[in-house]
Amino acid sequence: xxxxxxxxxxxxxxxxxxxxxxxxxxxxxxxxxxxxxxxxxxxxxxxxxxxxxxxxxxxxxxxxxxxxxxxxxxxxxxxxxxxxxxxxxxxxxxxxxxxxxxxxxxxxxxxxxxxxxxxxxxxxxxxxxxxxxxxxxxxxxxxxxxxxxxxxxxxxxxx
Numbered sequence: 001x002x003x004x005x006x007x008x009x010x011x012x013x014x015x016x017x018x019x020x021x022x023x024x025x026x027x028x029x030x031x032x033x034x035x036x037x038x039x040x041x042x043x044x045x046x047x048x049x050x051x052x053x054x055x056x057x058x059x060x061x062x063x064x065x066x067x068x069x070x071x072x073x074x075x076x077x078x079x080x081x082x083x084x085x086x087x088x089x090x091x092x093x094x095x096x097x098x099x100x101x102x103x104x105x106x107x108x109x110x111x112x113x114x115x116x117x118x119x120x121x122x123x124x125x126x127x128x129x130x131x132x133x134x135x136x137x138x139x140x141x142x143x144x145x146x147x148x149x150x151x152x153x154x155x156x157x158x159x
Contacts, residue, residue, distance in 0.1 A: 010034045011043075030055065059096060059106075065139045066109050066147055067092040074113065074133035081125040081132075084118035086156050110148045120155045127153055 015028030029045035030052060045051025046059055056064075067090045078085050094109040117126045130151050134140060140147040 008035070015044075025050070028052070059094065062106065062143075063092050063094045063109060066094075066137070066143070067111055069137040069139040070111050070113070070130075070133050070147075070149070073136040074115075074129055077129035077132040077136065078126060081129050083122045083126045083129060085115055085126070086118055087116040089114050106143070106145050108146050108148065109143075110150060113149065113151045114154070115151060116154045116156050118156055123153045123155065127151060 010033070012032045012034070013030070014032055015030040017027055019026050021027050029050055031043045033041040033043050042055045043061075044055035044057055046057040047053040049057075051057055071088060071090065074088070075085060091112040091114070092109065093112075094106055096104050096106045098104040113130065115126055117123060130149050134147070134149060137147075
């Protein structure tokens with residue numbers, strides 16, 4: 001399927017303490033991210049950048065996007081390969097490096113998918129499906145840093 005897919009959201013700054021941005025320490029970094037028909041997301045900057053650590057920040061959302069995109073692409077690859085996945089969790093991590101001039105960039109993300117398959121005969125195909133998922137992941141194909149994969153495959157306990 002070829003085509004364009006457009007996405008829209010509203011991001012509203014909610015951190016005005018009554019004086020706007022009169023000074024660097026005079027405002028909160030809070031925002032609300034909304035998409036019609038979905039729950040609003042409370043967001044902020046990361047704590048080192050004067051944000052609220054209880055809220056999602058852009059770095060969290062980038063890592064979550066990569067992790068979830070790989071998950072969805074992987075499940076599709078497994079269906080095509082005849083692999084029955086019964087559970088999946090990812091312990092993803094990312095490294096962002098500051099440049100000393102007020103900027104920063106991610107230099108690497110590592111996904112650590114822990115996958116449980118229905119049968120031992122599926123383990124090789126389950127491992128190989130990560131390669132196909134990486135090819136298909138829209139988000140991984142959109143970033144300019146490596147997205148590494150360190151998968152672990154287990155076989156479900158028979159009851």
